[in-house]
Structure formats: C-alpha cells, structure tokens
Amino acid sequence: MGKVPDTPENMARCICGGCPSYPKEGGFYCAKGKSDKEITKRGCVCGDCPIFEEYGLADGYFCVDGMAE
Numbered sequence: 001m002g003k004v005p006d007t008p009e010n011m012a013r014c015i016c017g018g019c020p021s022y023p024k025e026g027g028f029y030c031a032k033g034k035s036d037k038e039i040t041k042r043g044c045v046c047g048d049c050p051i052f053e054e055y056g057l058a059d060g061y062f063c064v065d066g067m068a069e
C-alpha cells in the first residue's frame with residue numbers, strides 16, 4: 001500500500017500531464033506505480049502538485065522510481 005490513496009478524486013488533481021518528462025501515457029504515478037515507458041528526465045513538476053504537499057511526498061520522479069511509499 002502506497003502513501004497516496006488511489007482514488008479518482010486524487011487522480012484528477014495530478015499534474016503529470018503538464019510535465020516536460022511526461023511519457024504521454026498514464027499519470028498519477030505516485031499512487032499507480034512507475035511507467036513502463038522509457039523516460040528521459042527533463043524535470044519533474046510533482047513539487048508543484050497539491051497531492052505532493054498533502055501527503056508529504058519527497059523526491060518526485062514517481063514515473064521512473066515507482067509509487068510513493
């Protein structure tokens with residue numbers, strides 16, 4: 001079980017779609033787990049996301065490193 005509850009309400013607040021590293025598929029990686037796409041790190045905007053603050057997340061790049069635990 002990750003730190004972030006995998007609810008539609010939380011998913012709707014994810015801002016991965018506006019991230020320069022977004023792999024054009026999926027999202028809400030802090031709850032759903034990492035992407036199976038190859039990702040080039042061009043920055044991570046998780047730090048600007050309300051979910052990141054609400055659940056006290058750290059580091060970002062959940063699309064590469066997997067869900068927040």
Ligand code: SF4
Binds near residue numbers: 016030031045062
């Ligand atoms: S912290 Fe990152 S992965 Fe999690 S909801 Fe926000 S933008 Fe998406």
Ligand code: SF4
Binds near residue numbers: 017022030043060061
């Ligand atoms: S987890 Fe971070 S790096 Fe990955 S797409 Fe979302 S905001 Fe961008």
